[in-house]
Amino acid sequence: MMRMNSWKKEGIVYEIYVQSFNDSNNDGIGDIRGIIQKLDYLKDLGVNILWLTPIFESPLVDNGYDIADYRKINPQYGTMDDVDEMIEKAHEKGLKIVMDLVVNHTSDKHEWFEKSKQSRDNEYSDYYIWRDPKEDGSAPTNHGSAFGGSAWEYCPERKQYYLHLFAKEQPDLNWDNEQMRKAIYDTMRFWTEKGIDGFRMDSISFISKPKEFSDAPVVENKEYGAYYYGISNGRNIHKYLHEMYEQVLSKYDLITIGETPHTDVEEGEKYVDPSREELDMVFQFEHMHVDYGEYGRYSDVSFKLSDLRHDLDQWQKGLSWNSNYLGNHDQPRIVSRFGDDRKYREKSAEMLAMLIMFQRGTPFIYQGDEIGMTNVDFKSINEMRDLEAYNTYERFMKLGISKERALTMVNRKTRDNGRTPMQWNSKQNAGFSNAESWIEVNPNYKEINVEKDLENKDSIYRFYQKAIDLRKSNEILIDGAYALIAADDSDIIAFVRESGNQKILVICSFADKKIKFNNPFKGKGGKLLLSNYETAKPELNDVIYLQPYEGRAYIVG
Numbered sequence: 393m394m395r396m397n398s399w400k401k402e403g404i405v406y407e408i409y410v411q412s413f414n415d416s417n418n419d420g421i422g423d424i425r426g427i428i429q430k431l432d433y434l435k436d437l438g439v440n441i442l443w444l445t446p447i448f449e450s451p452l453v454d455n456g457y458d459i460a461d462y463r464k465i466n467p468q469y470g471t472m473d474d475v476d477e478m479i480e481k482a483h484e485k486g487l488k489i490v491m492d493l494v495v496n497h498t499s500d501k502h503e504w505f506e507k508s509k510q511s512r513d514n515e516y517s518d519y520y521i522w523r524d525p526k527e528d529g530s531a532p533t534n535h536g537s538a539f540g541g542s543a544w545e546y547c548p549e550r551k552q553y554y555l556h557l558f559a560k561e562q563p564d565l566n567w568d569n570e571q572m573r574k575a576i577y578d579t580m581r582f583w584t585e586k587g588i589d590g591f592r593m594d595s596i597s598f599i600s601k602p603k604e605f606s607d608a609p610v611v612e613n614k615e616y617g618a619y620y621y622g623i624s625n626g627r628n629i630h631k632y633l634h635e636m637y638e639q640v641l642s643k644y645d646l647i648t649i650g651e652t653p654h655t656d657v658e659e660g661e662k663y664v665d666p667s668r669e670e671l672d673m674v675f676q677f678e679h680m681h682v683d684y685g686e687y688g689r690y691s692d693v694s695f696k697l698s699d700l701r702h703d704l705d706q707w708q709k710g711l712s713w714n715s716n717y718l719g720n721h722d723q724p725r726i727v728s729r730f731g732d733d734r735k736y737r738e739k740s741a742e743m744l745a746m747l748i749m750f751q752r753g754t755p756f757i758y759q760g761d762e763i764g765m766t767n768v769d770f771k772s773i774n775e776m777r778d779l780e781a782y783n784t785y786e787r788f789m790k791l792g793i794s795k796e797r798a799l800t801m802v803n804r805k806t807r808d809n810g811r812t813p814m815q816w817n818s819k820q821n822a823g824f825s826n827a828e829s830w831i832e833v834n835p836n837y838k839e840i841n842v843e844k845d846l847e848n849k850d851s852i853y854r855f856y857q858k859a860i861d862l863r864k865s866n867e868i869l870i871d872g873a874y875a876l877i878a879a880d881d882s883d884i885i886a887f888v889r890e891s892g893n894q895k896i897l898v899i900c901s902f903a904d905k906k907i908k909f910n911n912p913f914k915g916k917g918g919k920l921l922l923s924n925y926e927t928a929k930p931e932l933n934d935v936i937y938l939q940p941y942e943g944r945a946y947i948v949g
């Protein structure tokens with residue numbers, strides 16, 4: 393039975409989107425030395441685990457999630473020596489390093505694929521998923537890819553189609569091939585031997601495929617050309633992850649986080665149940681779907697608080713251990729999506745910090761959220777960089793949607809919202825780089841930047857520091873049980889953390905006005921632990937009045 397070490401339970405993860413974090417050599421692209429320069433900044437914030445998005449050799453069709461060589465560093469980010477130095481310096485400061493493991497697919501420029509496509513009978517032929525065309529020459533099934541279009545691409549050399557759940561330049565690996573699996577495990581050992589402390593496993597719920605592919609049911613859904621849902625959590629998923637645990641993970645002291653799209657709570661628990669010896673935690677997606685609509689993700693829809701609360705609660709209750717995140721490099725900015733990025737930007741960003749930090753599980757902070765960075769108002773599709781944005785816009789054009797409306801919808805959800813450069817100061821390019829950055833800096837950088845937040849003791853950054861500090865030092869918050877309260881309230885998410893006979897009450901208001909809340913622990917009294925308003929009284933009364941977007945935590949009794 394695997395046991396979660398205390399460093400994992402006390403871990404606070406900070407996600408670094410490398411190309412947008414800090415540019416040390418002024419070519420407009422963030423890099424490894426840029427991270428080294430900011431290690432003290434991260435340590436001061438209080439986080440203790442850094443997750444880096446992929447920095448490996450890649451043609452960058454999908455910003456590095458298309459890897460051409462797992463053991464080489466893309467020169468635009470630096471060298472292997474830089475990486476070694478980063479690991480060493482991070483460790484000196486007590487910071488752990490987690491790498492992105494992208495093994496559902498490789499780049500089509502990976503040596504394995506280049507060999508695989510040459511013939512049906514070489515050593516690598518079976519490393520990917522190849523199928524014959526239908527009799528009329530068309531694709532084997534109607535499955536669609538996540539970025540649009542068919543999930544099958546024809547390869548003239550083999551006269552066969554290969555499967556790609558993402559872009560056609562990202563062919564899916566065949567996990568049923570034992571030799572391929574061994575090669576992946578070797579790669580993992582290579583990185584753990586270098587001293588990294590864990591893996592964030594990209595799209596891991598997709599690695600095991602059905603034995604026979606058959607057409608997916610055609611459902612009324614404008615999000616995709618057809619369905620690819622059927623392909624998650626295939627028949628051998630848990631077998632392979634347990635094998636990975638036995639062969640690699642169990643031999644080192646690692647933290648593992650699996651990204652699991654299209655996975656429900658019951659299935660999710662299989663990944664993280666310690667007795668099954670698979671992973672430490674997963675990124676679930678249910679709460680990322682609260683504002684999906686007619687056009688799927690890219691719909692002009694706002695979330696309902698009751699949905700968000702319900703989804704979070706299901707996972708809090710259902711999983712042995714959670715990952716608590718509201719945003720990442722694939723999502724819009726959390727303050728724009730779940731808070732109010734205008735009038736109450738600071739207050740709502742702080743309240744969301746409390747929600748992330750005080751639920752049960754490992755908190756994940758996405759770079760820039762600690763200063764309340766916001767979505768971008770892209771003026772045209774050409775200002776965006778993400779292939780998913782382009783493909784979606786194109787699909788909307790085909791559906792006859794007006795340019796204006798299509799832009800509004802893509803704007804609202806594009807992954808580029810979270811990918812603009814980190815705003816360090818009010819100087820040129822927000823202090824990210826002296827050169828023009830690969831994607832434009834959010835024009836609000838003079839208002840929203842790290843330097844400003846560091847100077848102000850009431851800033852979002854300072855609030856994150858306090859919340860992180862509490863989360864790391866308080867046993868109830870680290871390991872206490874969780875229970876939702878006030879499940880029907882129209883404006884708040886509130887819950888209790890409990891350990892022994894000690895309780896912490898957490899209340900997060902999503903209202904843009906003052907509201908009243910009845911303390912469920914009437915008469916018991918209590919003491920304020922944290923609030924994002926100075927007006928919060930130190931004692932716990934029977935009736936609580938919350939300011940707009942106020943977050944509060946009390947020790948009860």
Ligand code: ISL
Pocket residue numbers: 454457458494538558594595651653654677721722
């Ligand atoms: O389509 C989705 C669910 O509706 C997405 O959640 C998708 O499956 C998920 O975002 C996978 O993301 C990861 O793999 C992608 C990469 O582009 C993302 O950046 C990465 O986080 C392909 O490697």
Ligand code: CA
Pocket residue numbers: 415416417418419420421422423468
């Ligand atoms: Ca650079």
